[in-house]
Amino acid sequence: MLSEPSPRDFQGHGTHTASTVAGRTVSHANLYGLAKGMARGAVPSARLAVYKVCWLFGCTDQDILAAFDDAISDGVDIISLSVGGDIAADYFQDSIAIGAFHAMANGILTSTAAGNAGPYRGKVSNVAPWTLVAPASSIDRHIIDKVVTGNHVSTLGASVNTFATKNRDDHPLIYMQGNATILPGDCTALPDINIVKGKIVLCKHFSDEIFITGIKGLIYIDDSSLDVSDLYPVPFITVSSLDGLNLLSYINNTKNPVANIHKSEEVFDSEAPLVASFSSRGPNTITPDILKPDISAPGIDILAAWSRVAPVSGIINDTRVVKYNIISGTSMACPHVTGAAAYVKSFHPNWSPAAIMSALMTTGLMTKHYIIYLCSSTLFFEASEISHFNLSSMLYTAKPMYPSARQDELSYGAGQLNPVKAVDPGLVYDAGASDYVQMLCNSAYNETMIKIVTGDASSCSGSSNGTARDLNYPSMALHVQSGKAFAAKFLRTVTNVGGARRYRYKAEVWADHKLNVTMNPSKLKFSELKEKRQFTVSVSGGPLPGNSTAPATVIWSDGKHQVRSVMVVYTD
Incomplete structure (x- = not known):
């Protein structure tokens, strides 16, 4: 409790998430015979540094910011923070956004939970674009x-x-x-x-x-x-x-x-993965043209280690003592994403936080929908998972989907986490502190607000006029007014991380029938490692009804790599 500071985990939540990231391999792990088998964390050879920020009555901003300071000082590689509220706060009022910005500026990626306020729209609580936000999905x-x-x-x-x-x-x-x-x-x-x-x-x-x-x-x-x-x-x-x-x-x-x-x-469960009903959905209420959440990961019925001084059910009068527990939440999805980020960083220790985010987001698992035209107003869809595609009559959206509250990429972002694929993404969308400051300037943040976030003398002096969607983000979102036609452009820069040989990428676009999406240029050539190329994505369409979404996917393909960016156009 707050009156009795202690590093012990009296609630079990921290033990569960920590072991999900880096727990050692254990045989016959189970909860009273349920989920019995061999269990291990995502990166069992990783070393953990744990900072306690939550107590019986909640998590304080002071403790969260102090933990970020300590983690940065200790030289950690990735920060996992399974903490969040029911609503998003402005970045200059959000201790997680502020701490994560300082971590990012020091080369440290912060992975956060989307929140457990679903399935309603606009409830995702961690939305800063320099954080990797995880919604929860089911397992089989x-x-x-x-x-x-x-x-x-x-x-x-x-x-x-x-x-x-x-x-x-x-x-x-x-x-x-x-x-x-x-x-x-x-x-x-x-x-x-x-x-x-x-x-x-x-x-x-x-x-x-x-x-x-x-x-x-x-x-x-x-x-x-x-x-x-x-x-x-x-x-x-x-x-x-x-x-x-x-x-x-x-x-x-x-x-x-x-x-x-x-x-x-x-x-x-043959339908897994599906986004959990409780998992907080987008859109991003602070920066509407930045898509959140980012990438979904297992968060339902997750078995992991449990504190022996924490009640197994979380209810005080429950006296059962266990080594492992099965719980659900975006808090469980977050450490899966953290572990995947650490896995990618182990192969690419010099990659920036944004590059790691991009690698995970552009390699998420997808679903294809064959479109069978029976008549001008009827469509049938049949879905199955794929890894490569080259047909012109398909609409691609990310996997998974929640059938009774389907809100497409507003639910699951770039799709389902795929760590092995993320090690070799081909191209990445990179960004740094100055890019995020520019986004804040484009979002009408004044210098006082920006300095609270950055902690330095960053300002908007000399900044060009732009919008938040100009940020070099791996996904794309466009908030439009219902009942009105729209048109917008996204300028993006990709960096070659595939190697020092020649690469030729071809643009592929799959869009909802309500959208017209083009990419210019339609081909990119690379011959050197870290070589950069720019392109523009243009989207337009007729009026969309209220409270609706229209998805699209843009892909750079060289025959080996499929660098996929999801787009969602949406209305209130």
């Missing part, structure tokens, strides 16, 4: 559960329920009415213990206080959380609203309703 292991009622009907749901089920271990099942007109199914207020003790409770809303009442289990009705498996001190399961209605019907039409929540099990 999904943890599910089931509740069996007294009429032998099984209902599937999601949870990390570690409690073994005994034969015929049924318990009375009740529904908490709450206030039927204001908040039906409410378990947030501490209920009468005599009513709920020894029973399984069906709720639409709950708080942690319910777990000190002696309940035998909790069934939570929530459609938005079915892709995430949560862990609690009692048997727990999340079910859909439709299944919740069926359970309520069973309760209302049965004299003595009973139920049994089984222990969770693992199933293969």
Whole structure:
């Protein structure tokens, strides 16, 4: 706690994220038999320097900035910061943006979490263009559960329920009415213990206080959380609203309703990776023409190390002690991206933070959509993963997608993390401190604001007029007014990192039918390492409706490298 400073991890969050980055290889890692197997961090040979910035009641700006200062002084290579709020703040008011700028100026990339306020638009909380922002995606292991009622009907749901089920271990099942007109199914207020003790409770809303009442289990009705498996001190399961209605019907039409929540099990998820429902979406509310988040990474049902002094469920009265835990969040995605960045830097120790970001973003995994024209107004799409393409009748967007809240690149940025490919990206979009200062100048930041961010005498004197989208960023975003035609240009510079031989890159463009996208020139030639070439991307289109997106992809291809930049045009 704040009154008792200690380096110990009393919450488990820091231990989990640190081991995801650099945990050593461990055989038979598991949580009560779940996710059992060999576990290791992204870069197990890396050395960790850990700085505690969060306490029982939150994370202070002073501690965050002090940790950045210490990390820079200690000469770290990458900073991983699984911290963020529910909304973005102006860069000069954001301790993470300020600290990350100083780190970037010293050659250190900062990886951050996108936030857990999804699936609504505009909730991504870390948006500074000099940080690498990670949304959370699913993996091919999904943890599910089931509740069996007294009429032998099984209902599937999601949870990390570690409690073994005994034969015929049924318990009375009740529904908490709450206030039927204001908040039906409410378990947030501490209920009468005599009513709920020894029973399984069906709720639409709950708080942690319910777990000190002696309940035998909790069934939570929530459609938005079915892709995430949560862990609690009692048997727990999340079910859909439709299944919740069926359970309520069973309760209302049965004299003595009973139920049994089984222990969770693992199933293969063939649809992975999909962006998590909780993962914060763009657009970037501070700099609308910079796309955030950047690159998605595993963040659902992640097994990693856990502090032995932290409650496994995060609830104080949970006394179970474990070595490993399974949790979800963009905090879990962030260290995956950090590890990938460290992996790339191990091959290219002299690359700038922007070059590493570019390598990861331009090599993300993609999906292709075959477009079958049945008539002038009908399109069918069939998706499958690809690594190379050369067909003119396809629309390319990045993978993954969240089917019930699909918002394209506003959800997952440049696609799914692909560390091995990022080691050899071919070309990179590089940038440095002066480029970011120029972007701030183009975004109407005054000198006082800029000096708070940079900590030096940087100013806008002599700066040319421009826009934020002039920043040499690996992705492209354009915020337009709904109902009006639009046209814009993106000037970009790519640097050859593929080697000192001759390279010939050809431009490829795949755009939504509502967009007209061109690249000029359409060919780039390189003969030397670190050689630079400029090009312009032009985009135009007719009116877009409100709250809509139109994606595109621009690619430089030499037959070996596919240097892909996503673009999204969007309206409020």
